[in-house]
Amino acid sequence: MHPKLTTLHFHGGSAPIGTYGALLVLALGVGAWLALRRGMRAGLEQGALISSLALAVGGGFVGAFGVSVIVRWVQLGSWLAALAQPGIVFFGALLGGALALAGAARRFELPVLVTLDVMLPAVPVAHAIGRVGCFFGGCCFGAPSELPWAVHYPGEAFARHPWPLYEAALLCVFAAIFARPLSLRVPGRRAALYVMCYAALRLLLEPLRGDVVRGVFWRVSTSQLIAASVIVGCAYALKKLRPATRSDFQESAAGHGSVTKSVTASEG
Numbered sequence: 001m002h003p004k005l006t007t008l009h010f011h012g013g014s015a016p017i018g019t020y021g022a023l024l025v026l027a028l029g030v031g032a033w034l035a036l037r038r039g040m041r042a043g044l045e046q047g048a049l050i051s052s053l054a055l056a057v058g059g060g061f062v063g064a065f066g067v068s069v070i071v072r073w074v075q076l077g078s079w080l081a082a083l084a085q086p087g088i089v090f091f092g093a094l095l096g097g098a099l100a101l102a103g104a105a106r107r108f109e110l111p112v113l114v115t116l117d118v119m120l121p122a123v124p125v126a127h128a129i130g131r132v133g134c135f136f137g138g139c140c141f142g143a144p145s146e147l148p149w150a151v152h153y154p155g156e157a158f159a160r161h162p163w164p165l166y167e168a169a170l171l172c173v174f175a176a177i178f179a180r181p182l183s184l185r186v187p188g189r190r191a192a193l194y195v196m197c198y199a200a201l202r203l204l205l206e207p208l209r210g211d212v213v214r215g216v217f218w219r220v221s222t223s224q225l226i227a228a229s230v231i232v233g234c235a236y237a238l239k240k241l242r243p244a245t246r247s248d249f250q251e252s253a254a255g256h257g258s259v260t261k262s263v264t265a266s267e268g
Helices: 019-041 046-076 079-084 090-107 112-119 122-137 163-178 189-208 222-240 246-252 257-267
Strands: 004-010 013-018
Touching (some): 090 222, 122 163, 122 189, 189 222
Antiparallel strands (some): 004 013
16 A cells, blocks of 8 residues: 655645556546547547547546445435545446547547447556556455455554455456457447446455445445446347448448448448
8 A cells, every 4th residue: 555656845835646646647548548549540530539538538527426426425314415525436437438428429420339339448448557546545445354465454453355456457357358359340339248247347346345435235335236237237238239230320420431441341
């Protein structure tokens, strides 16, 4: 655990730089770079991509904060108390960012589902970096453990699972799997599959997590409740998604020739 990365000194004052905050900025930068790079390789227009990414980041923060406030509101029974103790929830960030990206893609005449699929591998990479920040910041800690790789947090009488590192490692595996050559035959399928897989991962890993501040209802954590709902929603979406046709794509993304070519090739 190393919550403070460094301290900046200026004009007789000082400002601490938190490790979590620094790694969160790094995660956003790396994720945006990867998403932009993949989008441009797929033939999506650069300016529209940059604008869409900026709105997705903003939507992600709004979603992460909003879900945290709702959870704390249920726990504390007061929305004012919830606002006084804000936090961030990844599922909220995922939902808010995806909705903002979809809305921006539509606004800038990008193919919505294709854009989500193309940018997808940037999500687990950025998320993994953020989880390393969680580990150094001392948040999202794990349940008590006697395993050889368990870690001691300052002030703790017992060792705990390095839960953020577990998730970061598995997210790197996800990034490698979902970065494979992209098939656009069924736009949106890759994004839905990833979100479903991540939700299943959270269901499995959550018992190793020791912090209950985010809420436990009926012996099930808030994240598990959300993850179960997400799995159901993704399963429904996968059932409804249909193969792309040339006319569908041309109506939603006229002018993006490289992606049109990929879709046409995948139809064969």
